[in-house]
Amino acid sequence: MNILAELRQRFDSALSSMVEETSPLLDMIRPATDSKFGDYQANCAMPLKKQLGKNPREIAQDIIDKLDVADMCETPEIAGPGFINLKLKDDWITQQLVASVGDDRLGVPKVATPKTYVVDYSSPNVAKPMHVGHIRSTVIGDTLSRVLRFLGHNVISDNHLGDWGTQFGMIIYGYKHFREDAAYQQNPVAELSRIYRFVRKIMDVLETQAALPKRKLALADQADEIENRKSKEPTGDKAADKKAAKDLRKLEGQHNNAKGAIAELENKLADLQADSDLMALVKEHAKINTAVLQETVKLHEGDEENLKLWHEFLPKCRDEIQRVYDRLDITFDVEYGESFYHDRLANVVSDFEKQGLAKQSEGATCVFLDGFKAPMIIRKQDGAFLYATTDLATIQYRMETWKPDAMLYVVDHRQGEHFDKLFAAAKLWGCADVEMKHISFGTVMGPDGKPYKTRSGDTVGLEGLLDEAVSRALTIVSDNDDKKETPDFSDAKRNTISELVGIGGLKYGDLSQNRETDYIFSYEKMLALNGNTATYMQYAYARVQSIFRRGSIDIEQLRENASGLQLNHPAERTLAVAILRFAEALDDVTFDYRPNLLTNYLFEELAKSYSTFFANCPVLKAEDDVTKESRALLCDLTARVIQQGLQLLGISTVEKM
RNA sequence: GCGCCCAUAGCUCAGCUGGAUAGAGCAACGGACUUCUAAUCCGUAGGUCGGAGGUUCGAAUCCUCCUGGGCGUACCA
Known part of the structure; x- marks a missing residue:
């Protein structure tokens, strides 16, 4: 059940007799901004003031009179200028929860009209x-x-x-001129990768050599221009002078950037030039740029040799990236x-x-x-x-x-x-x-707020990134396990857990970011034990499993006769509503294709509610068996939603960590 | 020049299909382990939401201008 969708449907019936177009009004039904207002609120009475020529509070009352929600909500209340506040009935909530317990989809409905997406x-x-x-x-x-x-x-x-692009021209050219047969026989993927990087290097040297003088010239011109502008007297026209000053500042900024970039290039070039073997080859392959393009053109025109090489290389190159996809658990149709x-x-x-x-x-x-x-x-x-x-x-x-x-x-x-x-x-x-x-x-x-590069200025390889995340996760897992009187995990187990925690952290770190904005990459933040991270979610999941283990609770069996759910503590109720909102969170994700709305839900709503519940509502030491079983089922549902949510993010859970 | 995007707590970021007192994590300070994993939780402090106008019953959110940044801009992808 998607509660919000259900409420909107109920409001649709009520509103359709009052206005022509209900859909914009239905969008104004939303989760309550504050729990003291209930669970949901309808903000649609205020904007109808003009259209209906009535006081919004009266309009709100009219809506409520027509609204049929008695089965799911307490009597709606009107607040402030005309907000309609809705509070779900406890017995309705438990009814929905019971349905979720027995549902593989955890109460998330499938869309009525499926679409085809590429x-x-x-x-x-x-x-x-x-x-x-x-x-x-x-x-x-x-x-x-x-x-x-x-x-x-x-x-x-x-x-x-x-x-199909120039990169294959590069590999083909490199293969023809630089390959080491023994290495290629032994490990073709590694050798092709080396060849690509090597050709790239030679082209870099040549491009840099060619570009540097031009860029220096441009830099000098820029310096002249700056001097020229500085020497100009103010015109007296305030606006014009202000703009001139601003342009000058901008120009100076650009000049400094260009200076820095050139210095960087010079350093890089100096390093490369120190390698005399390399420079000999650079000299020998001075026309590599056009040669590479020619290899590409030949490939596109169906040249037999190049096409054969392409067919030979392609699967090997593809295998290379498959390693990364395997670790990331990414597949394509x-x-x-x-x-x-x-x-x-x-x-x-x-x-x-x-x-x-x-x-x-x-x-x-x-x-x-x-x-x-x-x-x-x-x-x-x-x-x-x-x-x-x-x-x-x-x-x-x-x-x-x-x-x-x-x-x-x-x-x-x-x-x-x-x-x-x-x-x-x-x-x-x-x-x-x-x-x-x-x-x-x-x-x-990177930490400097510029596109993430290694210290030497190269792009950061994805595999290295994964390795580093996993190795840091291993340190955390091991440190924690070592603190115990008797460590739980074998080395192999530690490695398995770290792989899931490390990769999960990396993925979650990216997905929890609003996709539109740039973000500063940080292993520390990504793998933090606290906050909106995969680790935190995985931990919450593992703690639930720990409760079941410790209390020898057979959760499967409990699920089968899940009738006795009850919400006596406020933390239980809050958690219950959070669980039921999973469907809404997924809808939100698809509205504007924003994965971070799912991570927000998992952390802000679900995990936070669970923390409060965990601190206030003991399961194993509950006052009676009914409460104990009810709480165990809440824990189970929380864990299942976390697991399903993380699964949709491509992240695995672990039973123990 | 033109176009697109960004500016929210000391830091990293949510919130942006307009809603009631603007949130989280980190850092700071103060608490909670003989207790289901303290890999945790609770509390305190921290904000003219870059600035100025406007639309609206209501603006961090929409519009205009300004300031400061990023990106893109005829044969790369």
Whole structure:
């Protein structure tokens, strides 16, 4: 049962005789802002003042008179300017709880009209090691898929792999020039990874060497410009002078940043140049940039050798990232990478041209869209296709194959404009009846508030991140276990627990963040024993199991005759309502695709209520057996909701920790 | 230049489909273990929700302007 949905339905009946359009008013029925107002409140009487020309309190009374909630609520009360406060009846709550006890879905109803969703997430480049930037797309997309599916929707999760781009040109080039056969025979994945990094390194050196003089020149120009502006006399026009001063400050800021960036580049280059073997190879492969592009072009044109190498490399590269997915417990229904759409691209472009949606401009094929200054380019001057082309082909394929109601793209916010254009173009192209949404998210920052990098300035690898989280979890688990008189866990067990706690902490840390905002990455915060963390939730779960173990409670059996639930202590009632609100929390998640609304619920509502309950309502030492069994069932329901909630976040529970 | 986003407690962040006194964790201070895991809990203190207007019965939330930051901006993804 979704209580809020049920109340809205009841209000709908009451309101429909008073107004034409009830739906905006129904949105104003919400959980109470304060428990002293009851459990829910309806705020819809106030805004009807004008429309009905009556005092809101009178309107509230009219609504209550028509409202049929006697079975579930106490008599509604009118408060303040016209709030309608609703308090659930205790016996109704227990009735719902009993139903939840016997329900695998814990009382969460399936949607009446399932939709088909395509959820596009993770989408790493298979040729490169996954890095910290992939964590958000992966876990947010996975959670959204799980939640939508749990609610009864038809979900197709799709990993739109980057498997056809320049990166493969790099590997092919590297394989041809730098591979060590013995290493490749022994461990092809590691060798390919080394090759990729090595080619990247050479290209870095060359690019940096080429870029530095230009950037220094630009820096000098900037310095001149600053001097020039400083020497200018004030014009006397206050506004103009203020703006000039502001612009100057900004320019100086940029200048300092550029200075820092150049110094960083110089350091990096100096380090690389110290390696004479490397520099010899750099010299030998001075044209590597164009050579790599040529390998890519050859691949796309169907060159036999390159295609054969690509077929050889692809599964190996894919295995490399599978390790990460396995640890993260991430799966996909389909995995159609860029290469999958390769032979559709030419048709997409010609179709746009035929329909008059695209035209030539400066040698490129462009789609000009209302409200955008720059066009969306679907074919370059040199004839090559771009990711906009692939994305359009992907939409076409998905529409043909699954006819989805919605397509969700879990991609970082910097690509917002790309998706705005893509969706606009797709609409023109005929995809009007599908909800296309960019599930945008912010950047993972380092402690300095800048995008998370290692000390040397490299991106942070995802596997290393996982290792570190798990190893820190191991320290916590071990320290705690060692404190006991007789430690509970073997080393193997400690490792198993730390893996679940560490990875869970990492995922929860990301998912508990409002997806739109950047956040500062911190192992300490992520694995904190207190606060809104996976560890805290896992601990709450484990404590419940501990009670059952300690009291030798057969919870299965208790579930079967769960009639005697009672709510005598306020903490019991609060916990009971929190348990019943699980369905609402899941609905909230799907409203604007925000996983953090689930973590908020689990922590703020459920776990907090449980803590209070735990402190005030002993189970094993309850005054009588009825109370004991009732409380045990509340504990059990709490644990089951935590477990189900965490499962939807892709996080496991542990029986002991 | 244009476009998008952000600014909430000392720190990290919730709250933003408008609702009654703005929340959490950390840090600080004071309490609670012969007690179901103290890996915990309870309490105290901490705020002109960047600033100024506006809409509304009601604004952290919506609109306008200002300040300070980030990101994106014709052939990378």
